[in-house]
Amino acid sequence: LLCSVMGPTGSGKSTFINTATGAEQAFIGHSLESCTQGVQAIHYRHPRSNRDFVFVDTPGFDDTNMDDIAILSMIADWLERTYKQKIFPTALLFLHRITDNRMPNSALRNLTVFMKLCGARAFPRVMLVTTMWDEVTVKEGEARETELCNSSWQAMISAGAGMFRFNQRFYNDSESAHDILQLATQKGVSDLNQSLLLQRERIDYHLHLGETQAGRALYNDLQRHIVLQTETLTSLRERVSKSNPQLAKELRKEIERLQGQLRASFDQSAQLKTPFLQHFISLFLPKPKGVRLRFFTIPLY
Ligand SMILES: Nc1nc2c(ncn2[C@@H]2O[C@H](COP(=O)(O)OP(=O)(O)OP(=O)(O)O)[C@@H](O)[C@H]2O)c(=O)[nH]1
Ligand SMILES: [Mg+2]
Structure with a gap:
């Protein structure tokens, strides 16, 4: 068993x-x-x-x-x-x-x-x-x-x-x-x-991992996590940009680090050949050439 x-x-x-x-x-x-x-x-x-x-x-x-x-x-x-x-x-x-x-x-x-x-x-x-x-x-x-x-x-x-x-x-x-x-x-x-x-x-429908329900859920969640963090830091940086330039500089670095992560996850998804996922990232990065979105209708259970 x-x-x-x-x-x-x-x-x-x-x-x-x-x-x-x-x-x-x-x-x-x-x-x-x-x-x-x-x-x-x-x-x-x-x-x-x-x-x-x-x-x-x-x-x-x-x-x-x-x-x-x-x-x-x-x-x-x-x-x-x-x-x-x-x-x-x-x-x-x-x-x-x-x-x-x-x-x-x-x-x-x-x-x-x-x-x-x-x-x-x-x-x-x-x-x-x-x-x-x-x-x-x-x-x-x-x-x-x-x-x-x-x-x-x-x-x-x-x-x-x-x-x-x-x-x-x-x-x-x-x-x-x-x-x-x-x-x-x-x-x-x-x-x-x-x-x-x-x-x-994966086996019967030949989907890539990023096109499966589990892959999509995971990727959505990762993206949401990073986007939320970036938004919070950006608004904080705007608020302190005049009163505390040093803090604003550090926040900027942190934002860059997060955007780096986003790009890294982009590379990961590209490795997994997951065209569907690129839709989410395309909201935040310049659109790569030649991306074609594919949609599947598959039974949910
Ligand atoms: N107090 C207490 N500690 C627990 C219990 N079960 C596990 N732990 C402790 O929690 C810690 C994590 O336990 P793991 O069994 O390694 O957890 P895991 O789910 O296998 O974690 P990953 O392999 O990282 O995904 C260890 O230090 C355990 O000793 C419990 O019932 N009570
Ligand atoms: Mg374990």
């Missing part, structure tokens, strides 16, 4: 896998930087059912750098390989820190890309796992759970996704991981042999 583990950087994906397997196989981070570098497959035998799982540990998307496209590309490559071997994920775990009292940008980016990557048909196989219960009171945790249920997770939950607490009793509680995975094996078997939306888009 294949079980993919996704979610923001630092949400505890590698910790979950290590707790379940009882071995330190997945690399755990101790800084704010993203830790797991590539897609890593780890074997696990469920102790009660004796069923064999392969966990797929993935790096989370992250606010701090522009490597998110490379991460999605890595996940997409792995999904493509398994699709060709006709292996489909039995469980799609998405981890979330219950300590987050609002949905930070990075968490929202991870969630949006995850949902677009799965497609609604796969929602019944989604397991939304909250972590870090040792750092909140039960009352706080429950309030946040309710909020998630009624907002960002609503679409998945009403389509059959489950919600689970990991390590609620104590830290490193392997039984709590086994409980969650036991439920994964008991889900409706008829749904298991189904591909994910990203797999269908």
Whole structure:
């Protein structure tokens, strides 16, 4: 059984896998930087059912750098390989820190890309796992759970996704991981042999990554992030340009750095051959010659 583990950087994906397997196989981070570098497959035998799982540990998307496209590309490559071997994920775990009292940008980016990557048909196989219960009171945790249920997770939950607490009793509680995975094996078997939306888009429709729902969502979000930052800094620079020329100069440098990032992401998208994405960048950069926008009508799930 294949079980993919996704979610923001630092949400505890590698910790979950290590707790379940009882071995330190997945690399755990101790800084704010993203830790797991590539897609890593780890074997696990469920102790009660004796069923064999392969966990797929993935790096989370992250606010701090522009490597998110490379991460999605890595996940997409792995999904493509398994699709060709006709292996489909039995469980799609998405981890979330219950300590987050609002949905930070990075968490929202991870969630949006995850949902677009799965497609609604796969929602019944989604397991939304909250972590870090040792750092909140039960009352706080429950309030946040309710909020998630009624907002960002609503679409998945009403389509059959489950919600689970990991390590609620104590830290490193392997039984709590086994409980969650036991439920994964008991889900409706008829749904298991189904591909994910990203797999269908890439293999059946031959779309480039930037043309897929997940690629588009990620790219939109990256662009929005940079554009917002540039706007804030530009208005600040205008306000202080007379009273504090030194600060205005530093702000200008920061704006140039951000525009450099925008250009770098442009190069990345060009590497991925993603004509659709150039539409967004063309709002901010001189239009490259020979760009032709392509539009596809594909089923959303
Ligand atoms: N207090 C507490 N800390 C946790 C828990 N789960 C994970 N951590 C800590 O959170 C940090 C990040 O955990 P990881 O398992 O590396 O997170 P990840 O989701 O794999 O992160 P990336 O690989 O960067 O995407 C580590 O320092 C863990 O020890 C938990 O339930 N409670
Ligand atoms: Mg990790």
